Amino acid sequence: MRQTFPALSKGQVPMLLWLLLLILAPGREQSELAPKAFIRLTPPWSTNFKGKTVTLTCEDSHSPAQGGISWYYDDILLKKKSGKLQIRNSGYYKCKTPGSSLSDPVHVEFLSDWLILQASLPVFEGDDVYLRCQGWKEEDITKKIYYKDGEKFAVTYDSGFIRLNSASTNNSKYHCTTYVEGLFGMWKESSKALRIQVQELFPPPVLTASPSQPIEGSPVTLKCETWLPPQKSDTQLQFCFFSGDQALGSDWRSSSELQIPAIWSEDSRSYWCQAKTVTHSVMKRSLKSQIHVHRVPVSDVNLEIQPPGGKLIEGDNLVLTCSVARGTGTITFSWHREGTIRILGRKTQRSLSAEFQIPTVKESDAGRYYCAADNIHGPILSTLITVTVRIPVSRPVLTIRAPRAQAVVGDVVELRCEAWRGSPPILYQFYHEDATLGSSSAPSGRAASFDLSLTADHSGNYSCEADNGLGAQHSDRVTLNVTVPVSRPVLTLNPAGTQPVVGDVLELRCEAQRGSPPILYWFYHDNVTLGKSLAPFGGGASFNLSLMAQPSGNYSCGADNGLGIQCSEVVMLNFTVPSRSKITPVTVGVILGLLSILGLAATAALVCKFRTQKKSGGISATGTASPNDCQEPFLSRSFGTETQESTHFEPPALMELQPVYSNVNPGDRDLVYTLVGSIQHTKEHLANSPRLNWKHKGPTVIYSEVKKTHPDDSAGQASCRGWAHEDATESYENVPSTSLALYH
Numbered sequence: 001m002r003q004t005f006p007a008l009s010k011g012q013v014p015m016l017l018w019l020l021l022l023i024l025a026p027g028r029e030q031s032e033l034a035p036k037a038f039i040r041l042t043p044p045w046s047t048n049f050k051g052k053t054v055t056l057t058c059e060d061s062h063s064p065a066q067g068g069i070s071w072y073y074d075d076i077l078l079k080k081k082s083g084k085l086q087i088r089n090s091g092y093y094k095c096k097t098p099g100s101s102l103s104d105p106v107h108v109e110f111l112s113d114w115l116i117l118q119a120s121l122p123v124f125e126g127d128d129v130y131l132r133c134q135g136w137k138e139e140d141i142t143k144k145i146y147y148k149d150g151e152k153f154a155v156t157y158d159s160g161f162i163r164l165n166s167a168s169t170n171n172s173k174y175h176c177t178t179y180v181e182g183l184f185g186m187w188k189e190s191s192k193a194l195r196i197q198v199q200e201l202f203p204p205p206v207l208t209a210s211p212s213q214p215i216e217g218s219p220v221t222l223k224c225e226t227w228l229p230p231q232k233s234d235t236q237l238q239f240c241f242f243s244g245d246q247a248l249g250s251d252w253r254s255s256s257e258l259q260i261p262a263i264w265s266e267d268s269r270s271y272w273c274q275a276k277t278v279t280h281s282v283m284k285r286s287l288k289s290q291i292h293v294h295r296v297p298v299s300d301v302n303l304e305i306q307p308p309g310g311k312l313i314e315g316d317n318l319v320l321t322c323s324v325a326r327g328t329g330t331i332t333f334s335w336h337r338e339g340t341i342r343i344l345g346r347k348t349q350r351s352l353s354a355e356f357q358i359p360t361v362k363e364s365d366a367g368r369y370y371c372a373a374d375n376i377h378g379p380i381l382s383t384l385i386t387v388t389v390r391i392p393v394s395r396p397v398l399t400i401r402a403p404r405a406q407a408v409v410g411d412v413v414e415l416r417c418e419a420w421r422g423s424p425p426i427l428y429q430f431y432h433e434d435a436t437l438g439s440s441s442a443p444s445g446r447a448a449s450f451d452l453s454l455t456a457d458h459s460g461n462y463s464c465e466a467d468n469g470l471g472a473q474h475s476d477r478v479t480l481n482v483t484v485p486v487s488r489p490v491l492t493l494n495p496a497g498t499q500p501v502v503g504d505v506l507e508l509r510c511e512a513q514r515g516s517p518p519i520l521y522w523f524y525h526d527n528v529t530l531g532k533s534l535a536p537f538g539g540g541a542s543f544n545l546s547l548m549a550q551p552s553g554n555y556s557c558g559a560d561n562g563l564g565i566q567c568s569e570v571v572m573l574n575f576t577v578p579s580r581s582k583i584t585p586v587t588v589g590v591i592l593g594l595l596s597i598l599g600l601a602a603t604a605a606l607v608c609k610f611r612t613q614k615k616s617g618g619i620s621a622t623g624t625a626s627p628n629d630c631q632e633p634f635l636s637r638s639f640g641t642e643t644q645e646s647t648h649f650e651p652p653a654l655m656e657l658q659p660v661y662s663n664v665n666p667g668d669r670d671l672v673y674t675l676v677g678s679i680q681h682t683k684e685h686l687a688n689s690p691r692l693n694w695k696h697k698g699p700t701v702i703y704s705e706v707k708k709t710h711p712d713d714s715a716g717q718a719s720c721r722g723w724a725h726e727d728a729t730e731s732y733e734n735v736p737s738t739s740l741a742l743y744h
Helices: 014-023 585-616 683-688 717-719
Strands: 038-042 047-049 054-059 070-074 083-087 091-098 106-111 114-120 129-135 141-148 151-156 163-165 175-181 185-190 207-208 220-226 237-243 245-255 257-260 269-277 283-285 290-292 299-304 311-313 318-326 331-337 345-349 353-358 368-374 386-389 396-403 413-420 426-432 435-442 447-453 460-467 477-480 491-496 505-510 519-525 530-533 540-546 552-561 569-571 671-679 700-709
Touching: 014 447, 038 091, 038 106, 047 054, 047 114, 047 413, 054 091, 054 106, 070 569, 083 091, 114 175, 129 141, 129 175, 207 290, 220 237, 220 426, 299 386, 318 331, 318 368, 331 353, 345 353, 345 700, 396 477, 413 426, 413 460, 426 447, 435 717, 491 552, 491 569, 505 519, 505 552, 530 540
Parallel strands: 047 106, 311 386
Antiparallel strands: 038 054, 054 083, 070 091, 091 106, 114 129, 129 163, 141 151, 141 175, 175 185, 207 220, 220 257, 237 245, 237 269, 269 283, 269 290, 299 318, 318 353, 331 345, 331 368, 368 386, 396 413, 413 447, 426 435, 426 460, 460 477, 491 505, 505 540, 519 530, 519 552, 552 569, 671 700
């Protein structure tokens, strides 16, 4: 709404300058000015006929005023001190009470004209104004015409008044005219021009800020201060605040105050306000007021870490909180790690603290951290804080290092447990099944070892555990099979306690009390391999022997599980000769012939035996093989003879043949011969053996072909039985010696 102001008279100019000095004086606020006093007129007309009396009453907000009143007539102080003043002279009148400031001037005019135009007083901005055209002799007037700025706008035919709505200080001129009837006819009368005296409803508001020099971030209260005259105290006003051209808050409000919760340095600018009546008839604005917001530099920058102490486990969240003790306005926070140029993070906000988070920290995130804060005055750094990242151990790997491919009892194996990741120190625990074997610490991390001397009980599952205080991790199970060498087996014959005869089935039972399966058992009769049997799950094994010939002799067995053969002790079996009724004549002849030959050769055999013992180191006196014979077999052994019946040879006296072991050198390299017996020849023997052609006078030597050597015989078998034989039931063929011939 455009505002217009009335022209000022000479008396009003000094008064206005005085008021401006009061308002703009340094250190003086509008709120310190007292409200204006005002003058009430009785009768309430600004123009009166000369000779009339008008009473002026000075009033303020404490109306009526009580003493100490100052009256001014054309800016001249009158001596009158009472609250009322009667006047008859035209001029400008003002007053002042002890509790108010100087009132607006009131112009009262006394005229000696025949026609005057009266306006009601006081008139405030926005009020209705009453105009009355008054003649010296009112009874002679019948018609009145009203003019505004020379233009007719109203006509009346009585002595009443007219009303002008919403007066304003637009300096318009009003006058009235009338026609008067007299003795000489009618003539026209005009009033003097009148300017309506419109008093200010309220002065232009003054904007004040509290505090006047706020610190950034603090609250500020803006006040739009003005006042109403006491007679207009019931007038409702509304207010609006502006920053630059931008309205603050919610447009118009009934309160003359506006609370700004926090003001910032960028809010430093000019502010102003407006006040208006609710009818919008009067609106006024304040002068612009500059508000300077002061910024406080940041200080005491501090960095805090969560979790406290800066000790984290890989995978944790690291929270870095940067704060300042003092500092206003928009603060820029930044986070850094020592030794790196790259800024980890940056935040700009109106706050004394800010957070930065590093989710799921890794080992590479360890180091020393600091932060910086800046609010235009330059960055301020915090102190350094060390962050350590500990890594839980990974799942360890257990390896078993043995001196050979197959671990054997007595070996020392190395159990090595290694975790590829994990902060040191790491404690390693070693387990066999669920039993703890021992522990070993790795101060620098990685691996640790445990040496274990194996026993037969150490077969099973092994595992290890790694722990660095952040949670133990277990390895997978590793199975270790400890191979136990076979013990010396024990050979038993079944049935036991009876004498076997030809046709019986003899069970040879060989069993090693200790030894990892599978175990291969070998069975021997006088160092001749009878057969073999496998015990895949350990224990013993049996071999059934059908007795087709004389079974007397030494029996033994060997056990082998790949770690070396072990041989049993020799078991001697004595053969029982069947009853005579069961022996055929042919059999009797053969036996008698053989016994005769043995008898003749007894002496020669004994001599040869003793000589051979001296050369070979000797054997047991009984002829039974010792247990060591299985480990260190002889080059040859006698396995028995099978003589043929002869009608031309009568055996000498029955003699027991003692086997003498000595290989001969046959022409065929693949044949092996053994000495069966030796007969010491005498003249009697020669006489009784006409069919024999003795070329040498020495003992008769009988050889038997044992077997052709075979290249694939195992050494293990040979160690228990001497020379290997292809078939345990192979018949032996007598062959003539190169030095003598034996005829049947």
